[in-house]
Every structure is written in C-alpha cells, then in structure tokens.
Amino acid sequence: MVSCLKIISSNIIRPSAIIVVSAHWEEDRPTITSGENPALIYDYSGFPKESYEIRYPCPGAPYLARSIAEHLDKAGIDAGLDEARGFDHGLFVPLKILFPEADIPCVQLSLIKSLDPTEHIQLGRALQDLGDQSMLLVGSGFSFHNMRAFMKPDTDDAKAMNTSFEGWLLDTCSNRRLAEHERTQKLVEWESAPFARYCHPREEHLLPLHVCYGFAASACTNSYQLQILNKNSSMYLWESESIHPDPEDVARVAHQTDAALPASDLERSQVINQTFNIPAAVQSP
Numbered sequence: 237m238v239s240c241l242k243i244i245s246s247n248i249i250r251p252s253a254i255i256v257v258s259a260h261w262e263e264d265r266p267t268i269t270s271g272e273n274p275a276l277i278y279d280y281s282g283f284p285k286e287s288y289e290i291r292y293p294c295p296g297a298p299y300l301a302r303s304i305a306e307h308l309d310k311a312g313i314d315a316g317l318d319e320a321r322g323f324d325h326g327l328f329v330p331l332k333i334l335f336p337e338a339d340i341p342c343v344q345l346s347l348i349k350s351l352d353p354t355e356h357i358q359l360g361r362a363l364q365d366l367g368d369q370s371m372l373l374v375g376s377g378f379s380f381h382n383m384r385a386f387m388k389p390d391t392d393d394a395k396a397m398n399t400s401f402e403g404w405l406l407d408t409c410s411n412r413r414l415a416e417h418e419r420t421q422k423l424v425e426w427e428s429a430p431f432a433r434y435c436h437p438r439e440e441h442l443l444p445l446h447v448c449y450g451f452a453a454s455a456c457t458n459s460y461q462l463q464i465l466n467k468n469s470s471m472y473l474w475e476s477e478s479i480h481p482d483p484e485d486v487a488r489v490a491h492q493t494d495a496a497l498p499a500s501d502l503e504r505s506q507v508i509n510q511t512f513n514i515p516a517a518v519q520s521p
Contacts, residue, residue, distance in 0.1 A: 238333055241333040241334050242333060242334075244334065245334045245335065248372070249370060250335075250340075251371050252341075253300050254331065254341070254342045255300070255304070255342075255343055256343070256374045257345045257373070257375050257444040258327055258345075259326055259347065259378065259381075259441040259444055260279055260440075261326070261344060261347065262346060262347045262348070262349045262351075262440065265315055266316070266345060266347075266359055267345075268315065269296060269318055269321050269323065270298045270301035272295065272296050274296050274322040274344075276291070276328055277323065292327075292328035292331060294323075294338040294339065295341045296342065297342060297343050301317055303366060305317055307363060307366060311362035313359065321344070330374060351439050353423060353424045353425075353439075357420060357424070359450060360446065360448060360449060360450020363451050364451055364453070372507070373507040375444030375447055376444055377440070377444035378464075379435075379441075379470045380435050380436075381438075381441035382434060382437055385398075386465050390466050397431035398431075401430055401431050401435040402469070404429040405470060408423060410455055410459050416453055419455070420449075426442065451474075454474065456473060457474050459473070460473070
C-alpha cells in the first residue's frame with residue numbers, strides 16, 4: 237500500500253485542497269468537517285503505541301466545507317457542517333503517505349447512514365462544479381473488507397471469491413467499452429457482483445468509491461492491484477483527461493437516476509479511490 241500510494245503521489249498534480257470521503261464516518265446526512273485545525277481521531281484499538289503517536293497537523297478548510305455544503309444544497313442534498321469533529325484514520329493514514337508535509341488544507345466528507353449506492357454516486361456528482369479545479373478528492377475505503385476472513389485460513393475457495401469480486405470491480409471501473417449509464421448501473425447493483433457480500437458484509441468500505449465515480453463519471457485513468465493481509469485489493473485513479481462525461485451518456489444517466497450531471501470544465505481536477513486497512517497504518521512513515 238505504501239509503495240503504491242507513493243507512486244500515485246509522484247504522478248499527480250499537487251492539489252490546492254483535499255476532500256477525503258472516509259469509510260469511518262457516517263451521518264444521517266452528508267456532513268463536512270469545518271474546523272480550522274481539526275485534531276486527529278485514533279479510531280482503532282489494539283495496535284502498537286506508535287500507531288497512536290502518528291501526527292498529521294494539516295489545516296482544515298472551512299471555506300471549502302461551506303462551498304461543499306452549498307453545492308450539495310443546490311443539488312437538493314441536505315448537508316451539515318461539523319466544526320468540532322477531527323480527522324479519522326481514513327484521512328491521516330493515506331495522506332501521511334501521499335503528502336507527508338501536511339501543509340495542504342483538508343476536509344472530510346461523511347458517508348450517509350443509509351449506505352444507499354445511488355445516493356453516494358449522486359453525492360459525487362454534486363461536487364463536480366466546485367470551481368477549485370486543482371483540488372483532490374480521495375475515497376478512503378477498501379475494495380475488500382471482510383474482517384472475519386482476514387482471521388481465517390486463506391483457502392482456495394476464499395481466494396477464488398476474493399479474486400472474482402476484484403475482477404468484477406476492476407472491469408466495472410476501468411472498462412472503457414462500458415457506457416457511463418452501464419457503469420453507473422453496475423455500481424448501483426454492486427450486490428449482484430460475484431461474492432459481493434463475502435467481500436463486503438457491510439458496504440461502508442466500498443461506498444467511497446461510488447462517490448469518486450460520481451465525481452469522475454468515467455472509466456478510471458489507472459488502476460493498481462495489490463495485496464493487503466494476503467487479500468487481493470485495488471486502487472483506482474481518475475485524472476483530468478478522463479473527467480469529461482459524454483453528453484449522450486450524461487443524458488441517459490440523468491434520465492435513469494433523476495440526477496443531472498453538471499458538465500463543468502474539470503481540466504485539472506483529479507480523484508483517487510484509495511484503499512487501505514488499518515493494520516497497514518503502523519507502516520506509515
């Protein structure tokens with residue numbers, strides 16, 4: 237994971253601000269951190285003391301939080317601001333690897349407790365015309381998140397189920413032959429993927445990817461396959477040249493989902509769907 241994120245960091249534009257959608261924060265409505273200097277939340281237990289001494293003193297971005305809330309409101313999505321909440325490990329673990337200087341303003345955006353895939357795709361779409369075209373959107377989850385499976389022997393059946401879902405996810409996110417209404421439908425109906433509920437007994441670690449896709453509305457630019465705790469997993473990167481929805485696909489998706497896709501100019505915007513699991517956190521520099 238660390239080496240993969242370092243490769244990504246060396247190949248993307250340095251952002252002016254970062255939005256992180258973390259699998260570790262759910263609210264009744266999408267909520268954005270709006271404090272000027274959020275503290276860190278060590279929302280895990282049972283790890284070496286070093287994992288509770290990680291520091292990532294990046295500034296918050298109240299101005300960006302307000303802008304996100306306004307854009308969500310314009311899209312008909314009720315949103316809230318939380319000035320008191322800190323940054324959980326869904327933010328500070330990947331960003332400590334991607335941008336160790338901790339000098340880029342950041343906000344966190346929560347998931348919605350409904351865990352509805354369509355709502356999370358629409359959440360990403362509502363952010364498409366934020367205006368800051370050098371920002372970075374990071375979906376911080378995990379493409380495989382069955383904690384019981386991590387603790388059991390890695391049998392041939394378990395490997396086959398893991399591999400089958402990863403193959404489906406890779407094709408869904410990267411296959412350029414798919415029209416965007418088809419890609420959207422596959423992500424909405426992700427439970428129909430092979431062994432979906434084996435890989436995600438609960439979908440909170442998958443849904444940050446839906447937000448990223450909603451924002452990008454295209455096949456990913458690059459994909460990265462890796463192993464974490466002997467499980468196949470993947471990361472997906474969308475960069476500027478791919479974030480230009482085809483007008484006909486926009487119309488079809490909007491018709492199917494009753495959600496319009498703003499056709500704004502996103503020449504320098506970029507989005508990562510970043511995956512990790514907390515046992516890797518202790519490897520952070």
